[in-house]
Amino acid sequence: xxxxxxxxxxxxxxxxxxxxxxxxxxxxxxxxxxxxxxxxxxxxxxxxxxxxxxxxxxxxxxxxxxxxxxxxxxxxxxxxxxxxxxxxxxxxxxxxxxxxxxxxxxxxxxxxxxx
Amino acid sequence: xxxxxxxxxxxxxxxxxxxxxxxxxxxxxxxxxxxxxxxxxxxxxxxxxxxxxxxxxxxxxxxxxxxxxxxxxxxxxxxxxxxxxxxxxxxxxxxxxxxxxxxxxxxxxxxxxxxxx
Numbered sequence: 008x009x010x011x012x013x014x015x016x017x018x019x020x021x022x023x024x025x026x027x028x029x030x031x032x033x034x035x036x037x038x039x040x041x042x043x044x045x046x047x048x049x050x051x052x053x054x055x056x057x058x059x060x061x062x063x064x065x066x067x068x069x070x071x072x073x074x075x076x077x078x079x080x081x082x083x084x085x086x087x088x089x090x091x092x093x094x095x096x097x098x099x100x101x102x103x104x105x106x107x108x109x110x111x112x113x114x115x116x117x118x119x120x121x122x
Numbered sequence: 123x124x125x126x127x128x129x130x131x132x133x134x135x136x137x138x139x140x141x142x143x144x145x146x147x148x149x150x151x152x153x154x155x156x157x158x159x160x161x162x163x164x165x166x167x168x169x170x171x172x173x174x175x176x177x178x179x180x181x182x183x184x185x186x187x188x189x190x191x192x193x194x195x196x197x198x199x200x201x202x203x204x205x206x207x208x209x210x211x212x213x214x215x216x217x218x219x220x221x222x223x224x225x226x227x228x229x230x231x232x233x234x235x236x237x238x239x
Contacts, residue, residue: 011164039222050125051165051213051230058224097164103222108155108178110221110228112164 009034009100013113020088021121028083028116030072030098040081041099041110042072051097057081058103068092093120124148126231128214134237135204142200143234147216154197155228156189157213158182165213171197204238211235 010033020026032038042054055066062074072083081098098113127146135141147154152173157165168187170178173194183189186204191197201208212235215228 041227050232051215053227056224056227058222099164101221106220106222108153108170108221109167109180110155110165111167114162115164 009038009102009111011098011100011111011113013098013116015116016114017117017119019119019121022090023087024120026083026085026088026092026118028096028098028118030081030083030113032079032081032098032100032111034079034100034102037103038100039103040072040074041101042066042070042081042083043097043099043112044094045097046094054083054096088118088120090120090122092118094118126214126216126229128212128231128234130234131232132235132237134239136239137204137206139204140200140202141204141236142198143212143214143236145197145199145214145216145231147195147197147214148218148229149195151216151218151229152194153217153220153228154191155215155217156197156199157215159211159213159233160209168199201236204236206238209236209238 012031014029040057044054045051057064057074065071097115101110154171156168159165171191186202189199211233213233214231217228219226
């Protein structure tokens with residue numbers, strides 16, 4: 008079974024600081040990887056996803072993530088955060104075989120951006 | 123609003139009572155997912171429907187939990203004989219295609235927050 012680890016539970020940054028949120032997964036086969044975001048009072052929504060090809064994936068609002076297969080990692084980055092990036096961020100994984108639709112989420116990282 | 127809707131948004135019940143939640147997916151989506159999220163945790167997969175067929179169930183879905191999607195549109199999640207440990211946010215999501223399809227994704231509803239006293 009797959010699993011996801013997010014090591015940063017709560018991150019506080021000042022505006023314009025750079026962001027990197029860690030995500031490591033455990034699974035023996037090929038996976039698809041996601042970052043979801045939940046802004047205060049809003050639904051969980053997709054930020055970006057990796058399926059294949061270029062390991063550097065760009066998402067909405069200037070976010071990007073890099074898939075490093077050898078490290079089983081899919082870290083989320085943003086060069087300069089804004090106050091509006093305050094949210095909870097979830098890394099998730101789904102096996103890319105067998106037709107299974109079980110998405111496994113990490114425990115989430117709460118990001119607080121101080122103006 | 124053409125997003126995923128869930129009702130009720132909040133439910134408070136006493137231990138031992140039965141509760142039922144409803145999820146209305148995006149209209150053309152034939153795939154529907156239920157998750158449970160407790161405080162400090164990410165969503166945990168409960169079950170998955172393709173049309174009316176329940177194709178995957180987590181071991182988290184004990185025999186007190188049952189989910190249905192009788193006509194392949196809305197879905198219900200019932201919890202019988204609720205326990206305090208059932209207190210959580212119950213999330214529903216839908217997608218048009220399988221989640222391993224690069225062009226597709228799942229869209230989440232606002233959730234139903236269950237409190238068992």
